[in-house]
Amino acid sequence: MPHAGTHLEPGHRVVIVGGGAGGLELATRLGDKYGRKGVLDISLVERDRTHVWKPKLHEIAAGSMDMSAHEVNYLAHSHWHGYRYRIGEMIGLDRARREVHVAPFLDSEGREVTPERVIGYDTLVLSIGSQSNDFGTPGVKDFAMKLESQADAARFHEALINACIRAHVQQAPLRPEQMKVVIIGAGATGVELAAELHRTTREVVAYGLDGVDPGKDIKITLLEAAERVLPSLPPRLSAATEQLLGQLGVQTLTRAKVARVAPDGVELADGRAIPAEIVVWAAGVKAPEFLKDIDGLETNRINQLVVRPTLQTTRDEAIFALGDCAACPWVGRDAMVPPRAQAAQQQASHLFAQFGRRMAGEPLQDYQYRDFGSLVSLGKFSTVGNMMGGLIGGSMMIEGIFARIMYLSLYKMHELALHGAAKAALDSIARLITRRTEPHVKLH
Template sequence: MTNAEERLEHGHRVVIVGGGAGGLELATRLGDKYGRKGVLDVTLIDRSRTHVWKPKLHEIAAGSMDMSEHEVNYLAHSHWHGFHYRIGEMIGLDREKREVHVAPYVDSEGREVTPKRSFGYDTLVIAIGSQSNDFGTPGVKEFAMKLEEQADATRFHERMVNACIRAHAQQTPLRPEQLKVAIIGAGATGVELAAELHRTTREVVAYGLDRVDPDKDIKVTVVEAADRILTSLPMRLSTAAEDLLTRLGVQVLTGAKVARVLRDGVELVDGRVIPAELVVWAAGIKAPDFLKDIGGLETNRINQLVVKATLQTTRDENIFAFGDCAACPWIGHDGVVPPRAQAAHQQASHLYAQFRRRLVGKPLQDYRYRDFGSLVSLGEFSTVGSLMGGLIGGSMMVEGFFARMMYMSLYKMHELALHGMAKMTLDTIARIITRRTEPVVKLH
């Protein structure tokens, strides 16, 4: 043990709320380095039992990825990596007592598994991600689905498969909304889901549902209020992605604002009605509502915790926040760091490196976001994006096979951070083998 490690406060309690990409990576690295030695007492709190990389949710929803092959069990992972996992949802914060309040956990049958609890901390890290922002649009809560967590993706997939089976079995003509999907929001999630659904719905009906004609009966519509899709990408790539979706038969409506979501479709501001059996809201983001001014901490208009460049909240140096739930200044630019998976990964790595400095009394270093660009997968058809910054020394638009390999590498980096090279490699090989012996799309 080095001199610096000997000066660490043994048993210093670190509580991390949120087991998303950033939170789980930070807990894993702190547990491996300090938790095993007893230097830090690291606890991860999350309301789910398992973790799945959020950018993969559209694949689970479409059925092109089996969640069971990719999910990480928190309880097992914490045991292997030197930290504690506690199930529950954060509902409050007492800064004076340095306690996080967690709601009771209730199972699917309504029985209480764990009571309301409080967890003491010396350092608190909040990394609970974001959720969709429906901007108060009527009907969204009642009739639209969102892709915010695993349960949402699983629910959508089940409803999609059931819709195909129902259409095949019924003797009467299809209703106008049957087998129609409306996706509101043409950012990465909306566009990726549309491309995946074009393929997987056809794969589903190919397994004996021959009374459904996918080219005639199945229709996917993407609705975007802006004048183009994928506004975070350069115009040329946005146009290329829209052209591809159109060639696949996906209807793309830009400059179209939603007035309300109906039980059987979507009504636009201009009066048009888009029939849809399934409606997905994928427009806008905000931090969870309970974060608004929690514990007297500073938040912005979309509930994000305002943090300094050190990732410390502005009103409490013992509380850190990062990822989508934090408004972090983008040094050298106007505004804040964009809510992207690459930012959460970078911030987790940065915060991990700062713990030794914090615990031995050294000043913390500022986090500097490195923009490596954006990549959007269009399923097996293509991948488009832009690479920039430290990755290539400039900026470059990419498409096709190279872009797809870069997109896949982002997930492999996440797996590497959680499992190490050996397990990541073995898991990848196992999935390749398994895929050869199972349906190409999940059917249940």
């Protein structure tokens, strides 16, 4: 279906809201091709100053990855790649005037850095991502942590280090909940975090915190309301993952519905109480609350913007949505595109190509999701997944070193899209050198 604004005029204003995997890759490619030459006026609106690939947040939380070695500075990146970075959080939309409303940006002390602003657009791309869905469970907002942002991951890691140091210097016996971690949700994020924590907690206490016995004092419990962990993967891989987690000492409880999160643990619907000093909510997905029916756009029950196969919103052809915030039909199937990083990256590539078609006055093409499967990292212990389902017409289950290589390659593809081959290679070499001279776990 042709876009109403086909055959774009020079200086056409493209505003991309959200600097996650999809939004940043789209801004980078559009900036490189059209922004540098002044053909398009491209802006990226993002509340954070730096970008980190969201599937890496569990590694930052556990301390196995130093965020500073992997983050991308938006201001520098925009300067190098021909787009403008506008700091701030979108809070509203005026479709009639084609304006995005951006909240004031405040520093850590509450002082205003940028005032509330209005940014005009000709084409708007919403790539705002998703957040956890707590389904209104009592106590989650007050007593549970989430892993939705860099700040969340850093806050979790600080709480973990503090818990280890507190237990090390404590003279009295540990309280029932002390040094206990409960992770609610055994999807990819929950499983990966549990596996990483098994290793990093032991490495942390090895640096002189001999007042803690990791085998006896530290306990990690993984809760899942469904019948098995990793319910989106084939049952054999779920069983293999649960067995490996058990060997690591991670307790997994399935069919465990959480009724309430308390200051000292979690209460299940069947009456069981699980003590915990740190609780992480990693279950459920929804788009940000402010998107719900924003200025008349169609949204679904989890606040996702409903889009056509062209990625245009159903009620405004000048507004596109991609990634986790978009409810996109899976062409050829009676299903929706799953909220995965690979989908956001594919949609960014597709939309970049559509800008070329619009420049040439050609109609837009439909986006076709290609399912390359799912991979779940269990740290250095293993990687499991099913690969290339969309290529071979089925599901090929993989484990071990080959799966690990494929998992790492997904991140390298993201780095290549942002930086090009030369910088991505140099960054990788620099990290390898640094890793030989610093602790393998972040201690602060």
